Structure formats: structure tokens, C-alpha cells
Amino acid sequence: MASKRMEAAMNSHKPLFIPFITAGDPSADATVELALMLEEAGASLLELGIPYSDPLADGPTIQAASKRALAEGMSLEQALKLVPLMREKGLTIPVVIFTYFNPLLQYGERRFTEEAAELGIDGVLVPDLPYEESEELSGLCHEKELVLISLVAPTSRERMVKIAERAEGFLYCVSSLGVTGARSKLDPRVYDFLTTVREASRIPTAVGFGISTAEQVKVMNEHADGVVVGSALVAEIGARAEALKQPATRAEALAEIKTFVSSLISS
Template identity: 70%
Template sequence: MYEKHEKLFIPFITAGDPCADATIEIALALEEAGASVLELGVPYSDPLADGPIIQEASKRALKAEMTLGKAMKLVPEMRNRGLTIPLVIFTYINPILQYGLEKFVKEAASFGIDGVLVPDLPIEESLELKMLCEAHDMELICLVAPTSKERIEKIAKQAKGFLYCVSSLGVTGVRDELNPAVYEFLKTVKKHTSIPMAVGFGISNAEQVKLMNEFSDGVVVGSALVREIGALENQLKDPKERINALQTIKTFVSSLISS
């Protein structure tokens, strides 16, 4: 699934931030800039794992009336426009349950979505969703955090697609420095999985990307990218100005992965 990329670069964006049309074009720009997988976040009013930058993106998207159903329907448009990389929906369990578990997975698969990541769904409660995903050729992406070695092993052995390694406990956000304990954590994870490991939460500059690539199979960049999108909100909303804003985003991504 990820063979063409020596190291995974997985950007996170919020669907509908700052508008649906811009989301589609941002996704295409990110693939052009070198993204290997795209995480498409669904705005939610109670985002347990999201720091202030992504919370603000959710507010912008909710103001633009983005929903789980509308977010998923953006994906066929992205595919029709040429998006080829795997796409993972990032959402919370409550919107999925309200939507209907089976309906969600069936529609997601039919829309060209490759996986789903649900940060507030413990692995002990994920069996039904996991089985539905497997039945529809989708992957339920696991998050693993620096907790007990027993729990790390349990999650790592069940993971599919790629394993999302959380660099530190807490919420997402731009961090100047990463927790030094992340290195031992990644070594522990690596002992128990054969699938690609991508590190997220706080990866925000080229130096951190380069460093984490030495200890993992790639990185997830969310808040730093979403911050750029927020700064370009007005240009991205304006079709005449959007092309320049998209170029700024591509330049930012290239600066992260070219080191």
C-alpha cells in the first residue's frame, strides 16, 4: 500500500476548513507535494485528542456546516480529480454511532476511503468496527501511546495498515521539543509490529521530521499544517486567490520533507 514512499509523510487536514472546495484542492496539492497518505479529519464539537489549533479548524469547518456525511462525500470528488494516495478518515466514535456503524463503513468504502482512525475508541471496544472494516476492505488504524509495555504490545500486534505512534500523552499541537522518552517508546513498538510506524502529535518542523524518520517509518503532521491553512483562510476561500495559497501550502510541506 505504501511501497512507493521510502518514508511515510501523512498530513492531517480538517474537512471543510475553510470550505469544502478548498479541502478538495488542498488534498490534491498535498499529494503533489509528496504526501503518502492523507488523514481527513471530521470536525467535532468535543474533540478529545485535538489541541487548540485543530479545535479552531473544527470551529471554522462546523461554521461552514461540515458533517461526517459531507466529509465522506468529498472523497469521491477528490478521487475524480486525481487523488490516488490512501485516505484515512479521522473521526470520533459518537458521530459514527449517530450515523450508524454499518452504514458508515459501507459508505466510506464505497466512496474510496481506505481506513478510519477513531482516537476515543479503546482497542477493547473496537471489535465490531474492526470486523466491519475488514469485511469492506478498509483498515481500522490503531493509535498507540507511551503507556505500559503490555498495552503497547497488545495494540501493536492487532494493528493494520500503519500504526500511529503518539509521541507523548496529551492532545495534538505544535511542540518546540519532543519528549525524550519517545525514542525508547518507538523501540518498544518496533519489537512488536511488522507494519509501518508513523509518529504524530507535535511533529512541526523539518528537524523533527528528519529525527523521527530515523526511529520510525514516517511522520504525521497535523497542527503545523492546519495552522498554515488557518493563516491562509481568506485566500483559500477565494477561488481567484486559492492557487497562490495552495502553492504556499506545497512549499511548506516540501520544506518539511526535503531535509
């Protein structure tokens, strides 16, 4: 089922829109409702981030989200269990778990893949697991029909073809060096990089890190098959954290965030 959901999402004829949210930010209940809202707004796939105390690739916005989620007691195990709650409420798009390797290693790679498959999760993305060291996890994912998402960055041109050959689902293209975070301008060298990746890849490409405005989404969709939006969305969630926590004010906050998301997709 997982691979079929992913295949259907990747075969869509419209540009991919892949939002990232942090599990447990600002609460478990709000995370479930955010996922449903994002599908309604037009998300192709959901990246569900696992809060981590030492997120090497994440800038201050997502670090703050992790801090909020950890304060709520969110963990990898609890985050996985949010997905069947989303499915029960009608979520149909694929869910990819975004986690650093240390929490995954502590949890147990086999345990993770077995539980993820049982709980309606479609894949995993581990930003600090090098391609050369991913064979074991890749094998475990294949056993359970989970997709291991690969990343390529401007620094990995020599390895790009190898990574692209083994990539599954979509190929995550890192738009710039450094940590995640909304950027007013993207490095103009990203366009040549994306062209090179697209030529090497047999699967859809999605560009992330810094995509935060409707204009950037529009431009990136001309050079890739879709975009990943993380920090800009997480900032909208963070600005409404208290409202999202409270059932009485959650619907209004969700509607405001949906308006922001829709403005990006309609570009």
C-alpha cells in the same frame, strides 16, 4: 481497491509522510484542492479529519479548524462525499477518515463502513475508541476491506504487543501525552518508546502529535517509518483561510502551503 491502495502506500521505500487536514476547513472546495496539493507535494496518505465540537485529543489549532468547518456546515456525511470529488480530480493516495466515536456512533458504524468503501475511502482512525472496544468496528471494516488504524501511546506499553499484533496499515505512535499541537521540543523518552513499538510491530510505524519542523521530521524518520503532521499544517491553512476560500486567491495560498510541506518532506 482500498486495501491495495493502502498496501502500495505502506510498501513504499521512502519515509511515510502523512498530513492531517480538517474536512471543510476553510471550505469544501478548498479541502479538495488541499488534498490534491498534498499528494503533489509527496504525501503518502491523507488523514481527513471530521470536524467535531468536543475533540478530546485535539489542541487549540485543530479545535479552531473544526470550528471553521462546522461554521461552513461540514458534517461526517458531507466529508465522506468529498473523497470521490478528490478521486475524480486525480487523487490516488489512500484516504483515512479521522473521527471521534460519537459522530461515528450517531451515523451508524455499518452505514459508515458501507458508504466509505463505496466512496473510495481506505480506512478509519478513531482516537477515543479503546483497542478493547474496537472489535465490532474492526469486523465491519474487514467486511468492506477498510483498514482500522490503531494507536499506541507511551502509557500503553503493557497493551502494545496486543495492539501491534492486530494493527493494520500503519501503527500510529503518539509521541507525547496530552493533546495535539505543534511543539518546539519533543520528550526525549519518545525515542525508547518508538524503538519498543517498532520491535513489536510487523507493519510500518508513524509518529504524530507535535511534529512541526523539518528537524523533527528528520529525527523521527530515524526512529519510525514516517511521521504524521497535523497541527503545524492546519495552522498554515488557518493563516490563509480567507485566501483559500476565494477561487481568485486560492492558487497562491495553496502554493505557499505546498512550500511549507515540501520543506518538511525534503528534510
